[in-house]
Amino acid sequence: MTERALRLGTRRSKLAMAQSGQVAEAVQQVTGRTVELVEITTYGDTSREHLAQIGGTGVFVAALRDALARDEVDFAVHSLKDLPTAQPDELTLAAVPVREDPRDIMVARDGMTFPELPEGARVGTGSPRRMAQLNAYARSHGMTIETVPIRGNIDTRIGYVHKGELDAVVLAAAGLSRVGRIDEVTDFLSVDTVLPAPGQGALAIECAAHNASLAAALAELDDPYTRAAVTAERSLLAALEAGCSAPVGALADLLADGQIVKEMRLRGVVGTTDGSTLVQLSTTGPVPKTETQAMALGRELAAEMLAKGAAGLMGERAL
Numbered sequence: 001m002t003e004r005a006l007r008l009g010t011r012r013s014k015l016a017m018a019q020s021g022q023v024a025e026a027v028q029q030v031t032g033r034t035v036e037l038v039e040i041t042t043y044g045d046t047s048r049e050h051l052a053q054i055g056g057t058g059v060f061v062a063a064l065r066d067a068l069a070r071d072e073v074d075f076a077v078h079s080l081k082d083l084p085t086a087q088p089d090e091l092t093l094a095a096v097p098v099r100e101d102p103r104d105i106m107v108a109r110d111g112m113t114f115p116e117l118p119e120g121a122r123v124g125t126g127s128p129r130r131m132a133q134l135n136a137y138a139r140s141h142g143m144t145i146e147t148v149p150i151r152g153n154i155d156t157r158i159g160y161v162h163k164g165e166l167d168a169v170v171l172a173a174a175g176l177s178r179v180g181r182i183d184e185v186t187d188f189l190s191v192d193t194v195l196p197a198p199g200q201g202a203l204a205i206e207c208a209a210h211n212a213s214l215a216a217a218l219a220e221l222d223d224p225y226t227r228a229a230v231t232a233e234r235s236l237l238a239a240l241e242a243g244c245s246a247p248v249g250a251l252a253d254l255l256a257d258g259q260i261v262k263e264m265r266l267r268g269v270v271g272t273t274d275g276s277t278l279v280q281l282s283t284t285g286p287v288p289k290t291e292t293q294a295m296a297l298g299r300e301l302a303a304e305m306l307a308k309g310a311a312g313l314m315g316e317r318a319l
């Protein structure tokens with residue numbers, strides 16, 4: 001007997017469709033079952049308000065989770081950086097596949113890199129994390145830039161540059177790469193300049209907790225290193241009591257000696273959006289073997305950052 005198709009809930013945006021399509025194919029491979037896409041409209045897609053004004057955390061995610069809860073879909077794919085740090089009991093984070101390039105990138109007019117931008121350049125980003133770090137770099141390099149809040153999908157955001165309304169926009173490399181526009185990047189921002197959002201570049205595959213057999217099948221797509229890294233990053237974010245629109249950057253990576261993986265490093269940053277103050281720290285520890293160990297790494301760095309005054313820099317947090 002053939003089993004029915006698995007229903008994958010997805011947003012309708014080009015980015016969501018691209019990442020869901022990729023995951024659908026991978027799931028078909030590992031389960032041998034057909035996967036059909038079920039389109040769901042989320043509040044984040046329809047609202048014209050700035051993300052920060054409607055509360056940031058989880059607006060893209062809630063409608064997909066509702067569809068899971070109502071059993072209208074069997075599983076869903078989220079951009080991991082959009083997931084709230086608290087995992088609901090009734091849902092399982094079944095897989096975190098291998099992460100794409102976690103960096104932020106710039107698309108600027110005339111092929112310019114960030115340091116090449118002219119005096120007073122207008123740079124589109126509504127992300128407090130990006131604003132804080134771009135402004136901090138500008139200050140320390142004698143540049144002046146004006147960050148301009150923008151919203152909309154990737155095509156809309158790049159459109160501000162092509163239409164001449166902005167000198168540059170800053171976006172995630174992973175998003176551009178998934179929608180096939182990575183060749184329009186004019187500068188890949190070093191993580192030393194702009195640390196990405198916790199979980200950036202990674203996907204989250206979620207299903208109902210009671211569907212243990214599906215969770216086990218989806219777990220084939222899990223990459224343990226990516227999962228450990230994003231778990232540490234999100235634990236840092238949670239321990240700072242910050243949301244996904246807070247001015248917090250975090251990135252965990254593996255430190256290797258030749259072919260031998262030695263340690264995991266976790267870097268974190270918090271700053272004021274004007275870039276006048278940044279708290280930027282890093283810690284290393286043994287490569288986490290359990291979720292508990294990965295979370296401990298994040299909490300440890302958060303404690304160090306809080307001791308250096310991180311909490312006082314998040315006054316604008318979530319808003």
Ligand SMILES: NCc1[nH]cc(CCC(=O)O)c1CC(=O)O
Nearest residue numbers: 079081171172174175200201202
């Ligand atoms: N905040 C929106 C968002 N959520 C996920 C991505 C794509 C990158 C990713 O999957 O991490 C983007 C776009 C962006 O930040 O440029």
